[in-house]
Structure formats: structure tokens, C-alpha cells
């Protein structure tokens with residue numbers, strides 16, 4: 001008996017006209033979709049939702065092209081967010097609209113991977129407009145699947161940039177009026193005005209014929225990624241029956257009758273472009289860059305250094321005090337000494353004189369999260385930071401306070417506090433700017449966490465002006481000597497919070 005396989009992992013179901021029809025789902029999907037007990041019988045998607053169909057098309061294409069182990073799928077916010085419950089590939093979930101930016105980083109760091117950004121219209125064409133335009137303009141080697149259902153589905157039907165003229169939504173209850181809300185955005189057309197993209201097509205899930213065309217477009221976009229061809233973009237006009245207030249059949253008809261006339265189905269771009277490469281820097285992966293820095297430095301770690309398994313450091317002060325740079329210096333030093341490092345900045349919109357802080361991990365093992373909730377070392381460059389972060393310091397930790405004395409009413413029991421008049425020392429050296437480098441010197445001497453010669457190597461690589469570099473060298477030394485004279489050597493480094 002002839003046997004027609006519909007999908008893989010087939011389970012025979014019925015026999016018609018000598019053919020055994022077998023239904024199954026792609027192996028690229030997880031065998032079980034995790035859901036709460038009372039929802040186990042259904043997926044996240046409503047009946048007739050286009051996301052389910054697009055998932056199927058993408059999964060089948062990944063499977064047919066043999067890309068499962070090479071694929072990273074980036075799902076942002078919106079109904080797209082659920083994708084990682086379904087696709088058994090590498091999954092990264094990102095903030096609203098940021099998928100093209102995250103996908104850019106992923107592909108640049110892992111150029112052998114096939115990276116997909118899977119986005120809705122609110123996500124891609126509203127909050128994420130900048131990301132998609134610039135990723136397309138740079139010709140990032142990613143595939144973007146843009147599920148355009150002309151509405152914000154997940155949040156209950158607000159107007160999206162692609163909402164049609166006269167279409168009602170909760171935020172355009174009289175229908176979209178161009179005079180007030182502007183015209184719908186045509187993303188495929190907009191992106192096809194750029195030079196770099198290699199493939200842009202708009203397809204629709206209005207009927208089986210168009211779904212087959214969508215299937216081919218999805219496959220083509222992934223083939224181009226497999227071959228490293230460049231930026232590909234498939235816009236998929238997609239039904240959202242629940243929010244449109246239609247049943248699944250009517251919703252498909254609405255795609256055909258209302259959406260397609262407004263968003264014509266077309267291949268807007270299909271050609272390989274040659275980007276000029278004469279001015280391109282030599283390509284290095286992130287791993288190669290880090291390795292290069294380690295080799296370049298080759299600073300031997302002192303015997304006493306790295307007496308910790310991991311060291312969490314928080315540095316806080318005003319913008320303009322060099323707080324973020326101080327953290328970068330430490331992270332770069334750690335990297336040069338062969339440690340795993342992370343640096344996470346946080347600053348207000350003011351940049352200068354607003355509060356700023358950063359969190360640094362130096363670790364012998366891989367770092368799970370860049371957040372440092374209970375630092376062993378707090379560098380507080382001003383009183384506000386001292387008061388704000390002192391209670392977070394781990395028991396046995398140390399606070400390096402960048403003033404000559406503590407505020408009178410300030411007490412702390414779990415950590416040791418060392419006052420360093422950083423700005424006075426910096427002023428005496430001739431520039432208030434190097435107060436942060438004084439604190440680096442103090443920190444290295446007090447904790448013995450990294451080597452001073454490595455600090456100089458990092459500064460030499462960063463500071464090109466010879467006078468400034470000399471000033472930095474003196475500041476580093478001054479911070480070191482201050483601690484040497486005021487605190488018993490090694491007393492801090494041997495405190496409870498530091499040892500392995």
C-alpha cells in the first residue's frame with residue numbers, strides 16, 4: 001500500500017484511496033509543550049492564529065535544511081514571546097522590539113549559526129522600528145520573520161503601525177484616521193529602499209495557496225542564512241481572529257480581502273549584493289578578540305592574586321567621576337589575567353552629575369549573571385552611593401569610600417570601611433580627573449585581587465597621551481601607597497568574604 005507521509009514522526013491515522021495519511025509534527029518542535037495543568041490540552045495560540053502556522057513553516061524548513069543544531073531563535077515581546085516553548089533550537093528571549101539588535105550580536109559572535117528574529121508588528125514596526133531599520137541597513141546576516149496581524153494582539157487589540165485605515169482597535173475606536181494616526185507603515189517597502197538586504201518578500205496566510213508561497217519564502221530566507229548571504233526579511237500577513245472578533249475562517253478571508261489589497265504580496269528584493277570589503281577590519285570572533293587581549297598582555301598573575309573563586313565589585317558615584325571607566329578597567333584587567341569577567345553599567349539620563357554605578361564580576365568560573373547583588377567590594381565615590389549601597393555589601397566585605405572620613409551618623413557592622421580622600425590626592429597630583437584611578441590603586445592594594453602591572457598595561461592601551469598616562473601611573477601609585485600607609489597590609493584581602 002502506498003504511503004504518503006505528512007510530516008515526520010508519523011502516526012498512521014486513516015486510509016483513503018490506497019494512501020495512508022499520516023499526521024505528525026516536525027522534530028524541530030519539542031515533543032511536549034510545557035503548559036499549566038488546566039491548559040495542557042492547548043497551545044498558547046488561539047484557534048486560527050497565524051503564529052501557529054508560521055511556527056509550523058519555520059520548523060519544517062529548519063528540519064528540511066538540517067539546521068536544527070545551528071539555529072538560534074530570538075523571540076521578543078508580543079505573542080511571539082511564546083516561540084521558545086515550541087522550538088527545540090537555541091532560544092533567546094529579548095525586550096520589546098530588540099530582536100534585530102540581539103540577533104546582530106548573536107550572529108556576529110557566532111557566525112556559523114543561523115539566527116532568526118521572530119517579531120510581531122507592534123514589536124517590529126513600533127517600539128523596534130530603529131532596530132529593524134538599522135539591522136537591515138547594515139545587512140546583518142539574520143532572517144527576520146515579521147508576523148503582521150495589523151494589531152497589538154497580546155495586549156488586547158491596541159492600534160499598531162500596520163493597522164489599516166478605518167480599522168477599529170481599542171485605541172482607534174472610530175477606525176484609524178490618517179489625519180490623526182497617520183497611514184499604515186509598509187515595512188517591506190521601507191526596507192526595500194535600503195541597499196544591503198538580499199531578500200525581502202511579503203506573503204500571506206489567507207488560503208492554502210498563499211500558505212504554500214509563505215512556506216517557500218520562509219525556506220528561502222533560511223537557505224540564505226545557511227549560505228551566509230545577508231539580511232532576509234519575510235513579512236507574513238497573518239490572522240488574529242480573537243482580537244479581530246472573527247472566527248478563524250472569517251479571519252482568513254479578512255486577510256485576503258482587506259489586508260492583501262493594502263499590503264501587496266510581492267518579492268521586493270532578491271539579489272545578492274557585494275559589499276565593499278576594501279575597508280573592512282579583519283574579522284575576529286568575540287572569543288578570538290578576548291584571546292588576543294590575553295596574549296597581548298601576558299602579565300603573569302602574582303602568586304597572591306586570584307585568592308577568590310569569584311569577586312563581585314560594585315562601583316558607584318556621580319556621572320563624571322569615572323565610575324563606569326573604573327569598572328571597565330577592572331574587567332579588562334581581569335580578562336588579561338585570564339579570568340572570566342562581566343561589566344554591567346547603569347546610569348541616569350543626565351550622564352554628568354547624575355548617579356551612576358556599575359557591577360563587575362571577576363571569576364575563575366563562567367559567570368551566570370552580570371548582576372552583583374551582594375558585592376564583596378563596594379567602591380563608593382560619594383556619600384549618596386555609600387548610603388545607598390553599603391547595606392548590600394556581603395558580610396566580611398570591604399567598602400572603599402572616596403572621602404577622608406565617614407559621615408558622622410553612618411555605621412555599618414558587616415563590612416570594613418576604608419576612607420580614601422581620592423579627589424584631594426588627585427588634586428595634589430594636578431588633575432581631579434584621576435580620582436578614579438587613585439581608587440583603582442587603593443582597591444588593588446587593599447584586596448590584592450589583580451596585579452598593578454596589569455593595570456598599567458590596560459592604561460597604556462587606553463591612554464594615548466603621554467602626560468595623562470604619567471598622571472594615571474602616579475594616581476595608581478598614590479592610591480596604593482595610601483592604603484599601604486593606613487591599613488595593615490593584607491588585612492583586607494584576608495577578610496572572610498574574599499577567600500575561596
Ligand SMILES: Cc1ncc(C[n+]2csc(CCOP(=O)(O)OP(=O)(O)O)c2C)c(N)n1
Pocket residue numbers: 077078079080096119120121122123124147149151152153154155160
Ligand atoms: C517595553 C514594553 N512595552 C510595552 C509592553 C507591552 N506589550 C506587550 S505585547 C505588546 C504588543 C505586541 O504586539 P505585536 O508585536 O503586534 O505582537 P502580537 O501580540 O500581535 O503577535 C505590548 C505593547 C511590554 N511588554 N514591554
